[in-house]
Amino acid sequence: MATALVAAACRRGIQARFFTTSALVMLLRRAKDEDRLDKELASLAKNQLIAIDELGYLPIDTEGARLLFQVIAHGYEKRSLIITTNLEFSRWGTVFGDDNMAAAVIDRLVHHGRLLQFRGESYRVKKMPS
Numbered sequence: 847m848a849t850a851l852v853a854a855a856c857r858r859g860i861q862a863r864f865f866t867t868s869a870l871v872m873l874l875r876r877a878k879d880e881d882r883l884d885k886e887l888a889s890l891a892k893n894q895l896i897a898i899d900e901l902g903y904l905p906i907d908t909e910g911a912r913l914l915f916q917v918i919a920h921g922y923e924k925r926s927l928i929i930t931t932n933l934e935f936s937r938w939g940t941v942f943g944d945d946n947m948a949a950a951v952i953d954r955l956v957h958h959g960r961l962l963q964f965r966g967e968s969y970r971v972k973k974m975p976s
Contacts, residue, residue, distance in 0.1 A: 847962075848897040848928045855895045862895035867914065868904045874913035883913075890917060894925050901931040902941045911942040915951060922954045929955065 848864065855862040865873070877886035890896065896917070906914065921927050935952050939945035 848899055848930050851928060852895060852897045860895060861893045862897070863890070863893050864897040864899065866899045866903075867901045867906070870898055870917065871906055871910040871914055874917070875910060878909075878913065887916060887920060891920060891924070895928070896921060896925065897928040897930070899930045901929050902933040902937070903931075906941060906943070908943050911944065911947060915942065915947055918951050918954060923958065927955070927959075 852862045852864040874883065874886060877883045898914075898917075918927065933941065935948075938948035938952060942948040942951065
C-alpha cells in the first residue's frame, strides 16, 4: 500500500520518495560520512511524502537511529510520512535503541497521523504457489 500511495502521488505531480528503513539509514550515513548530511536532509525535505518501509526488520545502530529520527523530526507538520512495520509501538524502543527517542517519534507520528492496522493472511503468502 505504501508503494502504491507513493506512486499515485508521483503520478499527480507530488514529490514523493519510497525507502526501506535500511536503505534510508545507509543513504543518510553515507551523506554524513561525506560531510553532506545537511544537503541530503534538504533534498529529502523537498518531498511532500516520504514512505519508510520495514521499520524494525533489520537492526539500526545508535547513529542510524539518530539519523532516522532527524528525517522524522524535520518532517513533522511539514510533510506526509508513511511508516510500515509489524512492530507494536511498545517495541519501538528496541528499534531506536532508546525508549525516549522512540516515544518522541511515536508522539510526532500519532499527533496528526492515522494508524492503519491490517489483519489476516499476508497477500504474499496467499499468492505463493503450493
